[in-house]
Amino acid sequence: MSRSAHPAGPRHADVLPEGHYSAPAADLNALDPKVWSHTVSRGDDGVVRVGGIDVKQLAEEFGTPGYFLDEADFRERARAWRTAFGHDADVFYAGKAFLSRAVVRWLHEEGLNLDVCSGGELATALSAGMPADRIAFHGNNKSEEEIRTAVEAGVGRIVLDSFQEIVRVAHIAQSLGKRQRAQIRVTVGVEAHTHEFIATAHEDQKFGIGLADGQAAEAVRRALALDGLELVGIHSHIGSQIFDMAGFEVAARRVVKLLAEVRDEHGVELPEIDLGGGLGIAYTSEDDPREPHEIAKALSEIVTRECEAAKLRTPRISVEPGRAIVGPTAFTLYEVGTIKPLDGLRTYVSVDGGMSDNIRTALYDAEYSVALVSRASDAEPMLVRVVGKHCESGDIVVKDAFLPADLAPGDLIAVPATGAYCRSMASNYNHALRPPVVAVHDGEARVIVRRETEEDILRLDVG
Ligand SMILES: *Cc1c(COP(=O)(O)O)cnc(C)c1O
Numbered sequence: 001m002s003r004s005a006h007p008a009g010p011r012h013a014d015v016l017p018e019g020h021y022s023a024p025a026a027d028l029n030a031l032d033p034k035v036w037s038h039t040v041s042r043g044d045d046g047v048v049r050v051g052g053i054d055v056k057q058l059a060e061e062f063g064t065p066g067y068f069l070d071e072a073d074f075r076e077r078a079r080a081w082r083t084a085f086g087h088d089a090d091v092f093y094a095g096k097a098f099l100s101r102a103v104v105r106w107l108h109e110e111g112l113n114l115d116v117c118s119g120g121e122l123a124t125a126l127s128a129g130m131p132a133d134r135i136a137f138h139g140n141n142k143s144e145e146e147i148r149t150a151v152e153a154g155v156g157r158i159v160l161d162s163f164q165e166i167v168r169v170a171h172i173a174q175s176l177g178k179r180q181r182a183q184i185r186v187t188v189g190v191e192a193h194t195h196e197f198i199a200t201a202h203e204d205q206k207f208g209i210g211l212a213d214g215q216a217a218e219a220v221r222r223a224l225a226l227d228g229l230e231l232v233g234i235h236s237h238i239g240s241q242i243f244d245m246a247g248f249e250v251a252a253r254r255v256v257k258l259l260a261e262v263r264d265e266h267g268v269e270l271p272e273i274d275l276g277g278g279l280g281i282a283y284t285s286e287d288d289p290r291e292p293h294e295i296a297k298a299l300s301e302i303v304t305r306e307c308e309a310a311k312l313r314t315p316r317i318s319v320e321p322g323r324a325i326v327g328p329t330a331f332t333l334y335e336v337g338t339i340k341p342l343d344g345l346r347t348y349v350s351v352d353g354g355m356s357d358n359i360r361t362a363l364y365d366a367e368y369s370v371a372l373v374s375r376a377s378d379a380e381p382m383l384v385r386v387v388g389k390h391c392e393s394g395d396i397v398v399k400d401a402f403l404p405a406d407l408a409p410g411d412l413i414a415v416p417a418t419g420a421y422c423r424s425m426a427s428n429y430n431h432a433l434r435p436p437v438v439a440v441h442d443g444e445a446r447v448i449v450r451r452e453t454e455e456d457i458l459r460l461d462v463g
Helices: 055-062 071-088 101-109 119-127 144-153 163-175 215-224 246-266 292-309 323-329 360-364 454-460
Strands: 048-050 066-070 089-094 113-116 135-137 157-160 180-187 190-194 196-199 229-235 239-242 272-274 316-319 330-342 346-351 381-387 396-404 412-416 437-441 444-449
Touching: 048 055, 055 066, 055 330, 055 412, 055 437, 055 444, 066 071, 066 323, 071 089, 071 101, 071 292, 071 316, 071 323, 071 437, 089 323, 101 113, 101 119, 101 444, 113 119, 119 135, 119 144, 135 144, 144 157, 144 163, 157 163, 157 229, 163 180, 163 215, 163 229, 180 215, 190 246, 196 246, 215 229, 215 246, 229 246, 239 246, 246 272, 246 292, 292 316, 323 330, 346 396, 360 396, 396 412
Parallel strands: 066 437, 089 113, 089 316, 113 135, 135 157, 157 180, 180 229, 190 239, 229 272, 272 316, 346 381
Antiparallel strands: 066 330, 190 196, 330 346, 330 412, 381 396, 437 444
C-alpha cells in the first residue's frame, strides 16, 4: 500500500502507521515528470522553470504564494482525453476542480464539454462563451433560480438528483415552454477510492437516487411521464482519486441493468450513460495513474460488453474528469519564511500561504510532494513538514517530505499537482488574500485570476 492517508477522508484511510513516509529520493534536485507539469524542468543554473520562465522571475513579477498553471500541459491533457474518447463519447471537464474564463475558452477550443454545479460556475462558463448545449448542470440542491437560469440558457443537460428535483425541473421547463434534456443520477452502491473499491447494496450519502430498492426505476418512471423533461440517460459518479477500474466495472454493470429494465418496462432505450469522473493523478512518485486512452478503452469495453449481454444498443458514453485534467498542470509557489528544527522529530518549514490556498491536506489527509525550486542544492536530505501561516496546528501543506538541509528563509519551494481543488477550495481564513492563478505558456506569463487585495476584503465588509 503506497499511501499513508486517503484523499477522500479519514474514513478511507489506509492502515499505515502515523508517521509513515517514503525514503528521500536519490536526488532531491530531480523533478519527477509524473507529478510536475510537462514543461517544468530545472535549468543549468539550478532554477526551475515552467513554460520557459524561471520561478524567481515569476515570484518577482507575480509574488508568492501563487498558482502557476502550465497552459500547454492543460491543453495537452484536455486533448488527450478528447482524442481517447473519440467521436462516440463526450468528455465533460468538471469545473469544480478549477474554473476560470481562460480555462473555459481552452476547453471550448479543445472540443471538451463542461460540468457546472452552481449558478456561479454556470455564469463563468456562459460569460466565457461555452455554448450552453455543451454544459451539464449538476448538484443535489439546485435552487429554483439556478434551474431557471440553466433552462433559459439552454444547457445541454441537467442531472436530476432527487424526486423533488425531477418535478421542479420539469415544472420550470414547462413554464418556460421548454423541454429540458436530463439525466438521472443514481447511486450504484459502489464507493471507489484510490486502490480499492467497496461494492455495497446501499449508499449512505447525499447524492443521487438509489438503485438498490427500485428507487431509481421509479425516478425514471416519473421523469418519462413529465412533458417538461426529455430523459436521455443515467448518470453515476463513484468517487475520487481512483486508480482501479474495477469500481467502474461494477457501476457500469448496475447502470446497464437499469437501462435494460427501463427498456422492458417502457419500451425506451435511453441513449446516454455518464460514468462520472474521479480518475486519479500522481501527487507523489508512488502514485501510478492510468493514461486517458487506457481509461477510455476500459470503460468502452465494459459498457459494450454489458450492453451486448443485455441486448441493448450501446449508449453514448460520457465521462467527467476534473482533477485528471487540471490537477497536474499547476504548482503552488511559496517563499520559505521560518524554519524550526524539532530535535529527533522533523523540521517545520513555514511558508507564506497554507490551508487557505490548499485545504486538501487538512481536509482529506492528502499527500503532496515539494521541491526547492529557486536553486539546486547538494545538501543532505532533511525530513520536513511544510506548514502555513494560519492560526491552526492542522495548517499543514505537505505532511512528510524531504528538502535539502541547507534550506533557508527566502528560498522558493513549490508544491506540484495543485491545479485541482486548491484555488477552487481556497478561503479567506485569517483574512488571507487568495493567491493569483498565472497561466504560463511559451515564455509568456499572464494572470488569469488575480490576487485578492485587502481592498477586496474590506469591500465585502459593509461596516
Ligand atoms: C467531482 C465530480 C467530478 C470530477 O471529479 P474528479 O475527481 O475531479 O475527476 C465529476 N463528476 C461529478 C458528478 C462530480 O461530482
